[in-house]
Amino acid sequence: MKNNERVFKMSFASVYPHYIAKAEKKGRTKAEVDEIIYWLTGYNEQSFLQLIENKTDFRTFFEEAPQLHPNVSKITGVICGYRVEEIEDPLMQKIRYLDKLIDELAKGKKMEKILRQ
Known part of the structure; x- marks a missing residue:
């Protein structure tokens, strides 16, 4: 679990360029x-840019997310050797989603599939 803590404290802004x-x-x-990020978290462009600027960590990024999308339970499969569900x-789990x-x-x-529509 120590490893998890390290991930939780990482700045989202430091990982974001890797996603891109x-x-x-x-x-x-x-x-x-x-x-995808807005869909998953409920952030909008303005609130998201604020998080990037503040170098918000992953824990805070997800704790302050306006609303996790109701369809997150439809996100299944393996990532980094773990079944996300x-x-x-x-x-x-949210980070792996x-x-x-x-x-x-x-x-x-296709985006419709990714966004579970």
């Missing part, structure tokens, strides 16, 4: 990455 790079390397866009730590969505984007899935 992963997507862009596969021909996707920053706008799509942002759309079986991760017991609620915060780590985001990882999984970005992964799906990079793998070329």
